[in-house]
Amino acid sequence: MRNGKLRSSANTRTAILDAAENLFAAASFDIVSMRDVAAKASVPLGLINYHFQSKEKLFEALIARRSDELNSRRRDAFAALKEKPDLRQVLDVFLRPYLDLMLEGGPGWRAYGRLLAQTGQAERWTRLITRHFKETQDIILDALVEAEPRLTKEAAARGYVHLVSIMFGMFAANDLLSVISKRAYSSRDLERAYEYALPFLTGAFEGLAAASAQPRRVAATRKKAASA
Structure with a gap:
């Protein structure tokens, strides 16, 4: 009973x-x-x-319910990552578990994707989202710097903020792409969206790495000139 x-x-x-x-x-x-x-x-x-x-505690339970599974899959993906991965591989093991769940996890995951997109734009939920994804956030920040040593911690952190914004937007699957392309393309085709997002993000972090290295070279040149 x-x-x-x-x-x-x-x-x-x-x-x-x-x-x-x-x-x-x-x-x-x-x-x-x-x-x-x-x-x-x-x-x-x-x-x-x-x-x-309360409604706030209900909302937090919603975030926690699926974040646990997503975090678990990401941890496993990072653990299986080969030694000395490049930026693209690091970004892929962070994003692909979410893509797989969106495609295979049932309609609840599509709703969760829209929910995260909403909370990601609201300052009131920043601490909540960070708390539930902090572990894998720390993993990818370390992995990005390891994969591209020119990245400063600041550049990696700022890049991560843009990465999360793009990820939320992509998996929210709204109709923006359909509207601007006059229905030639659909945001709801997540696999197709991912094919474009991954190289786009890889290039963005490569650009950040190059920009991070530039001030170092300038500072080194000035220091050398001052000591001459």
Whole structure:
């Protein structure tokens, strides 16, 4: 009997998370109410309060639910990376696990992609997102500098911010590309989008590496001239 209650509680929690994920992704955190989530999940409002206490805690549970799996896949991908990878390989093992989940993980992952795109643009959620992705964030920052020693820590960090913005935009799969191309191309073709994003990002980090090295050369020249 107890096992049945535990399963029922877990199923209720999952139903609430699924409903909230779809509603928040389609609208926004501020627009969707707890009553909306209760209606979508077909549960009493009191059960949402019982499981999550507040809308903010419900939202954090949404971020945490899929971030754990994504982080796990990224850790495994980095662990399997060959010795002395180049920038493209480092970026690929960071991005591809997310791509695979978006393609194979079911419709919930598409909603999660839109949700992250929303939160990534909102200052109020910066600490939340950083907290749940900090481990793999630190891994890729170290890997980028190791793959391209000309990258300063500042350049890698600034580049990472742009990387995350592009990643969120790509996996949100909105209709911008379709609109500007007059429906010749679709943002919803994630594999095609990835074919363009990976070399674009690789080139961006190569450019950052070159720019990082330039001030060092200038400083070294000035130091040499001053000591002459």
